[in-house]
Amino acid sequence: MFSGGLDKILTGEAGSVTYVIVISLFSLIYFARIAASTGARGRRNVVLGMALLLMARIISVAPASAVYPQLVIFAHTVGLVGLYLLFVSVVTMRGLEKAFPVEGGVLVPGIITGVLVGGVMCLNFSWKLADNAAYPLVLSFSTFAPAGFLVGAACKARMMGLKRRFLPVASGIFLVAAAALAGFCSLGFLGGESAWRQLFRMMDVAGFFVLLASAVLDQELYVRDLWASGRGKKRGSSTGGRIEGTPDAETVISNILEIEKKIMSSGRVAEIFKEIVDSAAEIAGGGRAALRLARTEGGVFEQAACSWKGIQEDSRAANPPVARDTLERYCREDRAFDGVFVLEAEDLHGSGESLVPGGVDADLGVAVLIPASESGVLRGFLSVVFSEKGPTREAMACLKLLANRMLHTVQGERDIVNMQEKDRKLAEYKEELDSVNQLKSNFLSIVSHELRTPLTSVKAYTETLMENVDTIKRNTIQDFLRVMGEENERLIKLVDNILNYSQMESGHLKVEKIPLDLNELIEEVHKGMQKEALAANVNTELRVPRHPVSVEADKELIGQLMQNLMSNAVKFTPCSGKVTVTLEEEASAARLVVQDTGKGIPEKQLEKVFERFHQADTSSTREFGGSGLGLAICKNIVEWHDGKIWVENVKDSGAKFVILLPMKDIVVRHASSGGFIGSRRFERERYLTLLTEMISEFLHARKASIMVLDEKQQVLRIIAAKGLDAEFVQNTRVEVGDRIAGHVVMNGESIHVLDIEKDEEFGRSNNSSYYATHSFVSVPMRDGEKIVGVLNVSDHIEKREFNEADKELLEALTGIVVSMLKKLEAFERVTANFGKLKEAMRSVLDLREAWGGRNLSNLTRLALAVGNRMDLDDWSLTALRLGMNLYDLGLMKVPRSIRVKKEELDREEREKLKEHTNAGYALISPLGLEGKIMKMVRSHHEHYDGTGYPDGLAGAEIPIEARIVGVVDTFRALISEGPYRRSFSLDEARNEIIRGSRTRFDPRVVGAFIKALHDLGVRVCKNELIIEIDKVDIHAGSAAEKGMPPAERARKQVVKEGSK
């Protein structure tokens, strides 16, 4: 090769001049072509390489070289550098640097080549100078020179199409042969001198030429392909003699055009995906292709479509989701081939098998992965199996086009979803606006009437008085003045109400919650009412306990509340009727009841009386009297105190207003740091209170706290807590790494201590005033990868220890808590959504109260046991656990009268009840929960045979979790007292469920359910579910077995990225 050629020039042998001229011309032409077809960088390399080669030659033939042999060595070195640059330019042309980036692929073989060849040259010369003394040594080094080029040949072989490996391989054979000969020479096996040496050199040169030729040919073929494909397209489909299974460019292009056409005509994303995989499978000739998409940001690629043709019947359902890290492991540079990744069967054993549609089997030739990335983020990939020798360049190009098409489809789908979301929001706003408008006109009509009525009286009395001031008797004048005073009073009250209400609505009301003695307050209000009651001839009775009942409340507001309710009661009680006010203390709330002996409230109005200006028709306004604000104000006041108010009719004896005011043990730290600051302090407090209550309610913990990390100071502070004293909440600062919470932040791992007294690590760091019980759980809250705080719970309500399942539930909850805290942070910007969020949280708590937390948690255990028996993955189980607590949320939106109705519901009422799945879905959406949970809420009334509601899904269309919830919920309904039937016994309920198998329920779920009932030893007692055996069944240790903590994933997935 060149080393030989240069050698000849230097030694001045005859014929070498011709050789040099030929090879120079040849190189010149070839490299000029390369220069023309490569980019600027490639051209620079070519020109520089040629210049260096030329320089080497000039130096070596210069007369001075004869005198100074060192110059010749220098010339050789320069020549080698030039040669290397040319080599690089061959490799980098045609965009192949993608497959062999200069940093790795070219540089390494290049340097090896350079060093080996250069070393040989130098030694060659030093040998010449030293007069043959080290000849065998030189020869042995000569073996490395071909080896260097061998590396180059191997590179070339990979670069070229798989079918055209012949030439590089041939050149490799020549080079190996040359090396072998050189080796034999140097070891003296061949004895002789120059004959073998010449042969070795010839082989060497031949190898190089073949390598060069393959490069030229590659270029040539590429151009020809392009030309041929262009011509093929023009010719249309007239060509008949196509080889089966290996479609040519023409087929491929028409395929793509066909797909494009179909895509244009069919709007459905699923169909487009199917077209894409079918075409991909056809292109590959193997009939196997699958398309998987990253459905969530979390990093699992789920199958979107699959071409089944080439997949065996039994492995058809088994294209499992692929984890992002598995994909990344296989999509490495060394498998890259012009933007796609080529994997062979032996690469794929183990986790890689999931990448291949239908799995790895004997038919598998090569699997190709075509990733589809959008601004650097991998959105999905197409995996195609080639059962033949391997993919052609055209096939690759087509597959890449298909992957691109898929990406566009995904983008389009996303755009549509975004648009729908916007439409939905817009419709929501419109609805809101409409209702506000309606309210406004109601307000105007009612208030104008209410204002005009006393004004009319005042005007009439004044005028009459003025007209007749001289003639009217004195006591008539007094009467007149009294009426005027009353009417004036009425006006003042009305104006007060309006102002009060508008203040409450806008959130500007000043509330000061102080410990308030309700007994005292009620007596005070009662006293003030005496006159009014006397005038109406109504008796009033007060029933208060002897001991004082105290709540944290605003005295003025609660006073107004009582005043409103009592005067309302007096107003609606006929002569010689009676109004009774009762105060009772419950476990965690004060209960106030105001009962009258009027004629009660029509059933249909029960829910509505608390709505502001709800009385759209004038007659009912007159009936209930007032501005339509009195009860709305009451409701507002109660809600400001996180209490509840409702009204019920007492049979034959009037209406009964009931108020529950919570006796709070939740403390919210006054906002000062931590980022979560709302200027509307009271709103913020109520929100955090609800959040804390929700955590403690879910975990059955008497004590719970939310700690937020102050990043600057690296200190944790409690922002809200239940069951801790205010001073402690206000003053606690935990350094990162200090105490338990500090450890949680530092290590980013949950701490679950069964018995703090016996715990070696934390036993001493335990702050006894805080951790009053033996068992507690602390889990980190994460926002992405960053830890933003800690949730703590301790002191289980049932006085038991927290178990592993509790810990996982708390971990799953952190996702919700973080997203809520973030929303709180953004509160000032999105007031409307904030209200919805509060409503959602409130409903979660109401639902638990309505059902009984204990009953609910037993039902949850049952559902999880079913899930376990169906081998659901950990994430599904966690979703099921949260979902079980939320799925019937929508019931809270169904009017109470329907919910508690004992008689059979009429059609309209049934329709209203059916609305609860949708209502729940709408209610829960502001919480930003993961899709599985949302679907549970929406689809748990779908039937297996498609006859359910709201969407009429059937079979596998219903998410598995929703199918399980459906069975468990039906069971719950059966064992509790139904609207118009007695409750079922356990056996009856079980038989009922079995009867519904296949029609209402998935038979597999029913099977698992029956088994779970048996395994858990479920009993039914007084309409409540009792689980006898306290097995650690719920999670079956699955977390440890499967290697990854489910909550870890759950936390990441619970909160959708988009919901920030």
Place this chain on the structure above:
Amino acid sequence: MKKGKILVVDDEVNLTHILEFSIGAEGYEVITALNGEEAIEKARRERPDLIILDVMMPRIDGYEACRILKSNVLTKNIPVILLTAKGREIDKKLGFEAGAIDYIVKPFSPNKLIERIHELVSCRK
């Protein structure tokens, strides 16, 4: 001899009182009713010369009461003045359609009402 018999209907007792007083002071006999049913019943029994009818009342409102009065042979010739807090044109139209002869918006001047009463009663006589 009284100038005529006037039926005043309003669910606000205070208002019926003052109207009773001021209209009575003008020499009319005044009877009062506190709701629609009572008004219809009294109109049939007492045959007043004029009815002053409030619109916004529970159950049977003024429009409805007016229609019922106008559909009965005994009462259809008695003129009705509607008295209401609703002052919009559409409300007036509804009132006239129901058969009212006049429509007075609250708050009103009793003197003006009495003037109208004079006119209508003398006209009827």
